[in-house]
Amino acid sequence: MALAYLLDEHLRGPIWRAIQRSNARGPDSIDAVRVGDENGPALGTQDPEILQWAEQHNRILVTLDEHSMPSHLADHLQAGRHSPGVFTIRPSVHLPDVVEFLALAAFASEPDEWADRIAYIP
Numbered sequence: 001m002a003l004a005y006l007l008d009e010h011l012r013g014p015i016w017r018a019i020q021r022s023n024a025r026g027p028d029s030i031d032a033v034r035v036g037d038e039n040g041p042a043l044g045t046q047d048p049e050i051l052q053w054a055e056q057h058n059r060i061l062v063t064l065d066e067h068s069m070p071s072h073l074a075d076h077l078q079a080g081r082h083s084p085g086v087f088t089i090r091p092s093v094h095l096p097d098v099v100e101f102l103a104l105a106a107f108a109s110e111p112d113e114w115a116d117r118i119a120y121i122p
Helices: 014-025 047-056 069-078 095-108
Strands: 004-007 031-034 060-063 086-089 118-121
Touching: 004 047, 004 095, 014 031, 014 095, 047 060, 047 069, 069 086, 069 118, 086 095, 095 118
Parallel strands: 004 031, 004 060, 060 086, 086 118
Antiparallel strands: none
């Protein structure tokens, strides 16, 4: 089963377009929705609620937020909840590398490898 992603609100631009270009080229599409999409949480949704939405919809959160997201995830887990995982994009990573990582993770890993933790996209 391929992983599915939720792109945080600030990833609505270049990363989204890069995923769409990748999906148009290959048979294995990256399943991603964005905060603010019709089928995603609303724009302006706070991080704790985004984590709950991602949990309910079994989507790994992809974010640039390396400052507050770790504490939000810790609070989420401490409350007895779970997370499909959080992928944090490092500021120095190039777009093609982000898309390649998401595709490889989606199709070459198992969901339990990422559950309840933060992983950094190298």
